[in-house]
Amino acid sequence: MDHFQYRGDRLLAEDVDLGDIAARFGTPCYVYSAATLRRHYQVFDDALAGHPHLICYAVKANSNLAILGLLADLGSGFDIVSVGELERVLAAGGDPAKVVFSGVGKRADEMARALEAGIRCFNVESESELQRLNRVAGELGVIAPVSLRVNPDVDAGTHPYIATGLKENKFGIDIARAEAVYREAAALPHVAVVGADCHIGSQLTRLDPFRDAVSRMLALIDRLADQGITIRHLDVGGGLGITYRDETPPSPADYATAVRELVADRDLELLVEPGRVLVGNAGILLTRVELLKPGEHKNFAIVDAAMNDLLRPALYDAWQAIVPVDRSAGGNTRNWDVVGPVCETGDWLGRDRELSLAEGDLLAVRSAGAYGFAMASNYNSRPRPPELLVDGEAVHEVRSRETIADLMRGEQAVASLNAGLTAKGAKG
Ligand SMILES: Cc1ncc(COP(=O)(O)O)c(C=O)c1O
Numbered sequence: 465m466d467h468f469q470y471r472g473d474r475l476l477a478e479d480v481d482l483g484d485i486a487a488r489f490g491t492p493c494y495v496y497s498a499a500t501l502r503r504h505y506q507v508f509d510d511a512l513a514g515h516p517h518l519i520c521y522a523v524k525a526n527s528n529l530a531i532l533g534l535l536a537d538l539g540s541g542f543d544i545v546s547v548g549e550l551e552r553v554l555a556a557g558g559d560p561a562k563v564v565f566s567g568v569g570k571r572a573d574e575m576a577r578a579l580e581a582g583i584r585c586f587n588v589e590s591e592s593e594l595q596r597l598n599r600v601a602g603e604l605g606v607i608a609p610v611s612l613r614v615n616p617d618v619d620a621g622t623h624p625y626i627a628t629g630l631k632e633n634k635f636g637i638d639i640a641r642a643e644a645v646y647r648e649a650a651a652l653p654h655v656a657v658v659g660a661d662c663h664i665g666s667q668l669t670r671l672d673p674f675r676d677a678v679s680r681m682l683a684l685i686d687r688l689a690d691q692g693i694t695i696r697h698l699d700v701g702g703g704l705g706i707t708y709r710d711e712t713p714p715s716p717a718d719y720a721t722a723v724r725e726l727v728a729d730r731d732l733e734l735l736v737e738p739g740r741v742l743v744g745n746a747g748i749l750l751t752r753v754e755l756l757k758p759g760e761h762k763n764f765a766i767v768d769a770a771m772n773d774l775l776r777p778a779l780y781d782a783w784q785a786i787v788p789v790d791r792s793a794g795g796n797t798r799n800w801d802v803v804g805p806v807c808e809t810g811d812w813l814g815r816d817r818e819l820s821l822a823e824g825d826l827l828a829v830r831s832a833g834a835y836g837f838a839m840a841s842n843y844n845s846r847p848r849p850p851e852l853l854v855d856g857e858a859v860h861e862v863r864s865r866e867t868i869a870d871l872m873r874g875e876q877a878v879a880s881l882n883a884g885l886t887a888k889g890a891k892g
């Protein structure tokens with residue numbers, strides 16, 4: 465259940481008409497629902513209750529400071545993949561002691577900053593990274609808490625671009641090597657082994673891959689215990705899918721029950737890194753139809769949002785629902801390709817959508833709270849859209865629309881660049 469529902473023929477974000485938001489803030493814009501976000505967090509947290517656990521929200525899914533602050537207030541921890549995400553978490557009031565740091569390419573300066581901030585754990589993804597972390601922690605005179613991110617070689621059954629737990633993926637340490645690397649870690653002076661970690665992919669719609677991964681991790685933890693290496697927490701990553709169209713992912717309760725059953729009798733804190741399942745359906749992208757271009761072969765509805773605002777359809781061929789803000793508006797009913805103004809054939813938000821459209825109509829692209837704004841770019845020199853957080857009747861502008869001046873900030877035209885050439889040309 466989310467809080468983007470029709471009242472009569474009008475689509476609302478909680479108690480606010482999306483038409484009013486468009487009139488106040490312009491389009492395109494991202495609109496998030498605080499109530500949906502709170503609810504999703506609570507459902508997930510309740511599902512894990514009874515077993516010691518920490519939710520570390522995957523910041524990459526949506527890193528707006530207001531979203532992070534709202535989750536921090538609810539007690540959430542955070543999974544970060546860069547020092548930029550760490551600074552965001554700290555700026556939003558997140559607790560560094562609840563932060564885990566994932567990612568295959570952590571730089572030394574990022575490690576140093578995270579150690580200085582006092583994060584909960586580094587999810588180390590290679591032997592080289594382990595050695596680097598040991599050196600950086602040594603230079604700072606501290607001990608780095610470490611989990612190894614293990615690649616358990618489990619097929620997540622998801623889009624190949626977002627599967628991460630197979631041998632051929634760049635992520636994690638091959639489970640066949642994991643024991644040796646744990647022994648190496650245990651012998652290093654400036655790291656302390658505290659946990660074990662895996663993350664097998666995103667938008668998973670079945671429980672079995674999770675069960676397989678957790679079982680393999682538990683077997684590894686047992687083998688490590690035999691060698692005197694104690695693992696205090698198991699981080700099972702994120703990846704639980706949502707319904708974009710007709711997917712039937714397990715509910716957070718089913719997911720949590722499956723994982724909890726496997727760890728029930730163990731003295732092992734459970735860490736989870738959900739992203740999409742918390743924020744995905746807590747956001748929409750609001751856009752306006754600019755121009756209609758019906759044709760013999762195809763009907764194009766050109767809207768003011770594009771792949772630079774929402775990349776998922778172009779990048780993964782992802783399907784996201786596109787619905788009218790006013791259901792009663794009687795326009796031209798056809799199968800429309802809803803496309804943006806960007807100069808790329810792949811710039812589409814939805815294809816073959818039966819919609820009744822007129823120029824000027826407002827449309828909402830659903831399930832855009834995760835990997836929406838977070839993946840937005842300035843391609844075609846398009847300013848990124850604003851982000852608005854609705855809470856009941858209140859609308860908070862939690863990020864304003866970029867300006868053209870923002871786009872050019874930091875750039876310099878170099879007046880003398882061609883001067884030499886011109887002078888040479890003149891001589892020759
Ligand atoms: C290490 C790690 N943790 C957590 C997540 C969050 O994934 P999701 O948004 O699918 O829950 C990701 C992204 O797939 C990730 O790479």
Ligand SMILES: N[C@@H](CCCC[NH3+])C(=O)O
Binds near residue numbers: 667776
């Ligand atoms: N960006 C992806 C998910 C990537 C997950 C990152 N580990 C998506 O939109 O589905």
